[in-house]
Amino acid sequence: MEQRMKIAGIGGQGVMVTGKILGYAASDHDKFASFLPQYGTQMRGGTSSCTLIIADEEIGSPIVSTADLMMIFQQSALDTYIHQLKSGGLLFINSNTCKVPERKDIKVIALPVDDLAKEMGSKQVANIIMLGAYVAETKTFTIEEIVHTLQHVFETKPQVWEINEKAILKGVSLIES
Amino acid sequence: MEQRMKIAGIGGQGVMVTGKILGYAASDHDKFASFLPQYGTQMRGGTSSCTLIIADEEIGSPIVSTADLMMIFQQSALDTYIHQLKSGGLLFINSNTCKVPERKDIKVIALPVDDLAKEMGSKQVANIIMLGAYVAETKTFTIEEIVHTLQHVFETKPQVWEINEKAILKGVSLIES
Amino acid sequence: MSKLFMKGNEAIAEAAVRAGCRFFAGYPITPQNEIPEYLSKRLPEVGGAFVQGESELASINMVIGAAFGGTRAMTSSSGPGLSLKSEGLSTLAAAGFPAVVVNVMRGGPGTGSISGAQMDYLQATKGGGHGGFKLLVFAPSTVQEAVDLVYEAFDKSWEYMNPCLILADGFIGSIMEPVELPPFKEAKRQEFPVYTTRFFTDKPGRRMCATMIVNEAEQEQWNRVQAQRYERIAQNEVRAEEYMLDDAEYVIAAYGTSARVAKSAVRMLREKGIKAGLIRPITLWPFPYQCFKKLNEKQVKDILCLELSIPPQLIEDIKIGIEGRIPITAYGRSAGMIFTAEEVTEQVEKLVGKNK
Amino acid sequence: MSKLFMKGNEAIAEAAVRAGCRFFAGYPITPQNEIPEYLSKRLPEVGGAFVQGESELASINMVIGAAFGGTRAMTSSSGPGLSLKSEGLSTLAAAGFPAVVVNVMRGGPGTGSISGAQMDYLQATKGGGHGGFKLLVFAPSTVQEAVDLVYEAFDKSWEYMNPCLILADGFIGSIMEPVELPPFKEAKRQEFPVYTTRFFTDKPGRRMCATMIVNEAEQEQWNRVQAQRYERIAQNEVRAEEYMLDDAEYVIAAYGTSARVAKSAVRMLREKGIKAGLIRPITLWPFPYQCFKKLNEKQVKDILCLELSIPPQLIEDIKIGIEGRIPITAYGRSAGMIFTAEEVTEQVEKLVGKNK
Amino acid sequence: MAKIQVLKNYCKSCRLCIEACPRDVLQIGEEVNENGYEIVEMKENAECIGCKMCAVMCPEAAIEVFR
Amino acid sequence: MAKIQVLKNYCKSCRLCIEACPRDVLQIGEEVNENGYEIVEMKENAECIGCKMCAVMCPEAAIEVFR
Amino acid sequence: MEKIYSRSDVLLDANMGYCPGCLHGVIAKIVAEVIEELGIRDDTIAVLPIGCGALISSVLDTDAIIALHGRAPAVATGLKRTATEKFIFAYQGDGDLASIGLAEIMHAANRGENFPVLFVNNGIFGMTGGQMAPTTLIGQKATTAKSGRTPLEGYPMHMCEIISTLKAPVYIERCSLDSPQHILAAKKAIKKAFMNEIEGKGFSFIELLSNCPTNWSMSPQKSLEYMREHTIAEFPLGVYRDETAKED
Amino acid sequence: MEKIYSRSDVLLDANMGYCPGCLHGVIAKIVAEVIEELGIRDDTIAVLPIGCGALISSVLDTDAIIALHGRAPAVATGLKRTATEKFIFAYQGDGDLASIGLAEIMHAANRGENFPVLFVNNGIFGMTGGQMAPTTLIGQKATTAKSGRTPLEGYPMHMCEIISTLKAPVYIERCSLDSPQHILAAKKAIKKAFMNEIEGKGFSFIELLSNCPTNWSMSPQKSLEYMREHTIAEFPLGVYRDETAKED
Ligand SMILES: Cc1ncc(C[n+]2csc(CCOP(=O)(O)OP(=O)(O)O)c2C)c(N)n1
Ligand SMILES: Cc1ncc(C[n+]2csc(CCOP(=O)(O)OP(=O)(O)O)c2C)c(N)n1
Ligand code: SF4
Ligand code: SF4
Ligand code: SF4
Ligand code: SF4
Ligand code: SF4
């Protein structure tokens, strides 16, 4: 198994965190993983993106030019990267900010994660909801596994653990329901 | 013609000046020349030596390991360098400070240049007297040529020109007489 | 032992601490800032000292001081900073001091771009300073390898009494990967005998380091001692990874991040039925010439020298290894631009086309 | 025109003035001190400016400033000073600025000995700084040649918009020889178009130099432009002297002062009936590989790489040129110790013995 | 009576002009410029005195003042 | 009564001790050391007071003082 | 209505590269205004630092060269000594000037080079992401001094005071950019410094207390408050030397 | 008779490498005496400069490292921060300290590193043959200022005064070596500076006015007269700071 993915959005949407959590999860569960952040050429602002590769074997190129999977939080990012998603690839989009693209050769999962997050009381967990959906859809990890990793990640911030746990389960439920 | 020579003594004996004057003379009269000063490993004091090569053709190695000719002003320098004089070579020594070496395969010209210089009223022209002897003996330059070059060298010091001219002629006379 | 998911720079820093590094001095420069940042907090925790040097120059000289005192010491920087350290590097080598220096390469020349690149190969392996010295140069291609090589570099630098350079690229520095960290080594200060002007004049007792040598014969003698040291390293420390070379007709030569892209490309090429292989130098000096010398020119049709550098640099050593027996083609990107496996595949396919 | 009997360093300085150099900044270091000393007096006489920089670093950066302003500018130093200038050298090359830099080599590494040597070959020709740039490197072997090459270096640096390095050795710097000085060139300041970040974004008008490039694609594009510049120099500027090669069975490769000793040795060997010859690279970069490529391995039995360096450095380029066809043996002295023609003759005779 | 004009695409919504205005007539508006920043604007019925403090303070040279 | 002793091979004949001596009891002697320098010595019948000024001044640490 | 404050013509139609609320932008603005007022746009060459200050090159419509990190005074020296008719000014951050480039600024000042240096003291390495600068306050946090600077890392360096020990400089002033009043005073100081060069009077040094909202992890507004409360307290504003005044 | 002044045991049986009459030798002598008196010979590491001062290594019987030109304070920092039990002192000439190494000395002083620096101000680059130093007097000749230094090359830099602008140093004094009285005072200052390190008090800076008969082209005696007449006039002797005194 080698899953090459790209995660993108704009600053503040938790793009990097999402990628890192998946990396932690892979690392925790004895998979190979490679996370590479990309910063815009300008120092601040602009799009934010990262690539993440999860694999059972040692990873060759850490560069993702053709992605198996994408997770996109903003239309501008979608516009930039959609052509890099391989035919047959899987696309997660934040439907609050992105339009479903016209490509017919891919599977699109569009979720209004901004709205859902707001409903849950914290704008900031939109990316975690998406993560839940990802796990449920791809089964790269079990729900327990990702929850376990998240627990680690939020070890030092117990005050936000609860809402993040809720968010991940919310994401899972969106797919499983 | 290629004349590879070494000039040596201790600081203050005009070793470098002697070498340079010969270099100027060669340069003035369209010969090739190469002058390389050697300073002791310690910054001040100690022996002072230089090598000078005069040739009709372009000069290869500027390093003199086997000299055709030597001009030595001090015993310590003589001890250091005598073995580098080739068999059949020509050795000028200041007999006030140096003993005639035992080598039989060389020609030695020993001149009491210190005494002669003192007699002329300036300790400092000992090396110039030696220079006169050198020119007379080797005929590398004519007397006129070396005088001409010296005139240039002392252009900015007219006050010492006269005694230097006398010294060179003195040296010449030592050989020619 | 469970793995940690760490950023290359931080993993390098932690590996150094575990290898017994107890002194670090460095000056900020992207893309390696996490190394000093991490160590500014970490070193005091383990009883070590961190100094943000007022410059790269000051930093390497602080390392010289710490090394003289017998402490395992490190500095890190990127391109321009390495240039500023080059007098110090020459001096570390001249003195025969152990120390580890990290270069997380960015775009260049000049101030250049802050993104990852491999523009400092020749500086690292040939003339990264005056005087003809050599550094033992390790080039990791994964975060795990960076950790392992940094860990080992300290021992190697002490074994040979010669500074080691970790030549990483900005991608290795900023990528996060799972790593297994090595155990903590005892970090005892250890005074070593110092090369000295008194070394030759045989007055023992005092430790006296002078790379300023007044006596020419002594300096020459010391140059010979150094040359022998380099011979020894060249004999014992060459390392490379050879990948699918047995039947390879097209061999990619690449190190660091480029080699990873190359590896993916080799796999893709094999899938397409093209017999591709890879030579990945792990030590850049001493260079694995042997890997190239033993390539069979009847089998290997072309070599692709793959580098994040324009103009190519690695190619010089490959030429020395190949001795004109096999054509070499260079393909490079630079300044943070990086080739994809597909792009590399295409380049090899071009060579295949050429050979038809 | 009559010749002057001049010391190498002073002749270099005067040649620069005649080539139109009107700015010099440098920091004292033996064995090149006569260059700044001479120019401190000479430059103001011709309306130029001399600054004793507070360091080598400051000096090269002053030269960068003067060059940007369109003035013919120079700096000089020796070994350790060149290391300190390496970031600046990289930047001069990165910016595409014309300037002349002189290295009068001494013993190394580290502070080393102040006597003449040839320890900085690899620094000069390969990685004398980060970022993979190249300098056009001239290596004079007589004072006259030093004068001629310095004189030309200014023009070449302007022709290619690339800094030139004069790689002299301490012997060339301190030797006195008759020289014919070239005529005075007009020394007009001349603003040249500057590579700029705005260069690519096509906003003309202002002269704007930034070797710090934020846009990766632009930086890569500029790297390509630079690589082409290097190609052009490599094609047009290679120079070497070939001496008695026609029937040579033993070829000495040497530059600078070493080459002069070698020439004497070749003559001595010929007298002994040994067919010796000499290849003397005059440009060290671009290197005259061709001279070595065209040697006939059926005729030439051995190559002696002769250098005032331990370990050998020149040998790397000779290897690239020879491609394994002819054995290469290195013979070096260092730190002010210099081989005599007899010594070199002996070395070649050893090779002859080996081939019997 | 005076007024200011914000050069919209320069504004980075840093609020320093707001703080600098002695008359408190500025506020962050709803409008977003091409760089994604919410542009500063004058409050309605604001009594600008043309003192230029906002313009002097603005790090983006994004304010021009009229009287 | 005091006296000085010159450690002969260290002396470089710089004369600074001579200048430093308040009693003017020192002079350059005839004797030359192994480095070729004429060694400082006490004048005959000199009245050294053991003030150590010469030793303090000597850049070669070539003077020892006795009383 | 009449326009009584307009964006200077010497600014290009481009965004400043700075973070929102960064006072580097204010400097760019007032420097442009001074250049416009003095009518020296076409003669000006800005010698810029490595550091966020380099980004002024994206908006300032003059010739410019970005010097190597810390070496702007050396580059400016080589330039001004040869291109004497040009108007040169150097611009440096506190990492650039007071850390890596301390020798260069001191020596340019000591030689009394005929150009002004604008020294932007924001107490941090901005461009590289918030490491400690020589001017970081005791207790102030930085990525290489995570619990705040302690004396072990040294005390904040006072460049105006240090430069004032040298004889050659003719004009030394420390200004702040935390308020419109201070900005206007800073502009006046910059103009005077620029005039000094034009009149051949010699070296001027203007320290400009600034902020770095991004790496101070503060809103722009908060950063100004921090400046008023802490930065200015540590670095007293005022004229440290004015030899030119004496002549008038 | 009793020996009341003897050559220090901490000096090897070797000649000083200096020219006749060079006051570097006096420093070597008094440093050796102080080390002997404090009983720290086996703990001492001398961090030496590139410059004539390096030659002290041929006579001083302690561990030593010759730093790169200008970098002694950095080397000493790395050493003292790690080998805390050692006694470290740095020794630097005026080219070394005030020219190429100005940033390093300033920052070591600013960090208040716990070692003393002995700064030998002889107004010239001695070792390289007489080029201008930052401390060369106006009018004084040098091989790179053949008609004497002019203000165009800058004014003599006053290092004690400059270092005094920094907060951390605990002890700053300028001494001279032109007479036995001044030498004794200098020795006292050096001893105090060494004690400061031993007692963990921090950074001390001792400037020692010296000569260079060779490159000043003067007899040793004349060089002392020159010092008295010109050097001391430019560089006032005295204690510039003594925080340690306050504590007593
Ligand atoms: C030789 C070198 N060292 C380090 C760097 C990395 N670097 C870039 S900017 C900078 C410091 C910026 O801080 P400052 O000068 O205070 O400017 P600011 O961004 O705060 O305005 C550093 C260390 C570099 N580019 N070159
Ligand atoms: C990097 C470097 N630059 C220059 C030199 C040459 N150099 C050796 S000593 C010296 C200056 C010596 O002057 P100073 O520091 O005043 O000491 P002094 O000899 O006068 O005591 C210089 C420039 C060097 N060795 N290394
Ligand atoms: S000009 Fe003055 S009153 Fe008007 S908005 Fe600006 S600051 Fe406020
Ligand atoms: S100060 Fe300028 S950039 Fe900031 S909010 Fe006001 S107008 Fe916008
Ligand atoms: S001890 Fe005093 S009196 Fe005696 S010789 Fe020395 S200086 Fe003169
Ligand atoms: S001071 Fe010392 S070296 Fe000088 S003359 Fe007197 S004894 Fe000799
Ligand atoms: S990082 Fe700091 S100094 Fe740099 S632009 Fe942003 S706020 Fe300004």
Ligand code: SF4
């Ligand atoms: S050159 Fe000057 S400083 Fe150096 S030893 Fe000689 S007199 Fe002393």
Ligand SMILES: [Mg+2]
């Ligand atoms: Mg800053």
Ligand SMILES: [Mg+2]
């Ligand atoms: Mg000095």
